[in-house]
Amino acid sequence: MLNQLTDRLLKKEWSEETIEQLVGDYLHLYHAYAEDPQVRRNAASGGVGSALLIELIKAGEIDGALVCNSRIEAGKVRAHFTIATTEQEILEAQGSKYVETAFMKEALPLIREFDGRVAVVGLPCDITNLRRWLQKDEVLAVKVRLTIALVCGHNSRTQLVDGITVKLENLAGGKLQSYRFRRGHWRGQLEAAFDNGATIQKPFSYFSLYQNLFFYSEKKCLVCHDHFGYQADISLGDVWAYRFKDDPIKKTGVIVRTAAGEEAWSAALQSQQINSTDLDITDILDGQARAAPYHYNVSARSRVAHLLGYKVPDKTNSQVSWHQWLSAFMALFNMRWSENKRWQGLIFKLPRPILKLLLYFRKGLESLP
Ligand SMILES: Cc1cc2nc3c(=O)[nH]c(=O)nc-3n(C[C@H](O)[C@H](O)[C@H](O)COP(=O)(O)OP(=O)(O)OC[C@H]3O[C@@H](n4cnc5c(N)ncnc54)[C@H](O)[C@@H]3O)c2cc1C
Numbered sequence: 001m002l003n004q005l006t007d008r009l010l011k012k013e014w015s016e017e018t019i020e021q022l023v024g025d026y027l028h029l030y031h032a033y034a035e036d037p038q039v040r041r042n043a044a045s046g047g048v049g050s051a052l053l054i055e056l057i058k059a060g061e062i063d064g065a066l067v068c069n070s071r072i073e074a075g076k077v078r079a080h081f082t083i084a085t086t087e088q089e090i091l092e093a094q095g096s097k098y099v100e101t102a103f104m105k106e107a108l109p110l111i112r113e114f115d116g117r118v119a120v121v122g123l124p125c126d127i128t129n130l131r132r133w134l135q136k137d138e139v140l141a142v143k144v145r146l147t148i149a150l151v152c153g154h155n156s157r158t159q160l161v162d163g164i165t166v167k168l169e170n171l172a173g174g175k176l177q178s179y180r181f182r183r184g185h186w187r188g189q190l191e192a193a194f195d196n197g198a199t200i201q202k203p204f205s206y207f208s209l210y211q212n213l214f215f216y217s218e219k220k221c222l223v224c225h226d227h228f229g230y231q232a233d234i235s236l237g238d239v240w241a242y243r244f245k246d247d248p249i250k251k252t253g254v255i256v257r258t259a260a261g262e263e264a265w266s267a268a269l270q271s272q273q274i275n276s277t278d279l280d281i282t283d284i285l286d287g288q289a290r291a292a293p294y295h296y297n298v299s300a301r302s303r304v305a306h307l308l309g310y311k312v313p314d315k316t317n318s319q320v321s322w323h324q325w326l327s328a329f330m331a332l333f334n335m336r337w338s339e340n341k342r343w344q345g346l347i348f349k350l351p352r353p354i355l356k357l358l359l360y361f362r363k364g365l366e367s368l369p
């Protein structure tokens with residue numbers, strides 16, 4: 001009841017023009033989840049990304065799927081791409097990896113070497129770059145049957161997860177052996193295991209508090225306005241409406257954009273392994289009401305960039321209100337701070353209540369009309 005009231009209070013009006021700018025073209029929208037609890041177990045949202053890939057392989061629509069695995073390398077969490085061909089391999093790659101990757105460097109050779117048709121999962125920028133290659137490389141174009149973009153606020157450099165895992169190692173008194181960024185209901189929790197047998201679970205906010213304040217954000221995200229994956233056949237993300245918070249099953253918001261996306265979605269649904277209901281575009285946008293407009297507004301970041309020594313070409317020509325200016329300034333200030341060898345050590349020493357205050361202040365700014 002309270003959650004529904006909160007949704008009503010937070011509901012925004014979205015003009016056709018804004019919807020077109022933020023989301024791009026689409027055919028259908030769904031709120032969906034994987035029927036198999038095993039497929040939902042380690043998923044970032046409703047496990048639809050994995051269920052879709054598994055069912056497409058089973059139906060013979062694709063031979064493999066480019067997915068992203070996290071590993072521990074020299075004690076640090078790193079993410080790399082592989083082509084999964086079995087259900088087990090797809091499940092092993094589940095969940096969101098909030099750490100920089102080398103998509104083009106790793107994905108293109110993998111797809112070229114793979115003997116068969118693939119679906120590719122990537123962030124919006126990765127899918128856009130891949131599309132450019134598909135236009136000029138016929139061999140690749142024939143192999144890539146489906147592109148799936150994960151909705152993306154921004155991604156983080158390795159230093160962020162490294163800072164978090166050092167804190168966790170100090171708590172556990174052991175060396176990191178495995179790490180999962182996020183699983184479980186609503187915002188979920190992170191999980192880490194150590195060589196002394198200890199395991200730690202923390203609310204995902206243990207990591208996302210820094211992430212949402214843009215500490216250690218990747219630089220490329222400064223110039224990016226693609227939140228929902230304009231160029232993908234299908235985009236997948238969370239629907240952060242409060243009325244879904246008490247829903248026992250977490251779901252994925254699905255944006256089907258192209259005929260290839262529609263074909264793949266229908267083929268996967270035939271197996272009855274994905275439960276799906278219709279969704280309205282305003283539900284998706286209300287759930288991203290702060291992050292998506294901030295992301296799109298490159299103009300705000302462009303206006304403050306020179307003050308912090310960045311160059312951000314303004315490609316959206318958006319209006320910039322005082323609060324959008326200030327929110328962009330806070331994000332870029334924290335990025336600059338993360339790069340400063342002398343002061344970056346302070347970031348993980350700041351008391352969390354102070355960071356939370358900063359985050360609520362920034363959220364407040366982004367909620368202003
Ligand atoms: C960096 C990042 C930022 C995100 N930001 C938002 C956001 O602001 N708002 C929002 O609604 N959703 C965001 N998402 C998407 C969301 O977290 C889920 O990935 C999405 O809802 C799909 O969940 P699922 O349970 O259906 O997929 P799952 O079944 O968990 O499958 C996810 C698939 O994505 C692949 N994958 C994971 N991380 C990466 C990566 N970094 N690069 C390429 N492939 C990857 C996995 O290998 C897996 O195949 C983000 C994801 C990432 C990785």
Ligand code: SF4
Pocket residue numbers: 123124125126152153154155218220221222224225226
């Ligand atoms: S914000 Fe844009 S550039 Fe940054 S990781 Fe996401 S899609 Fe890529």
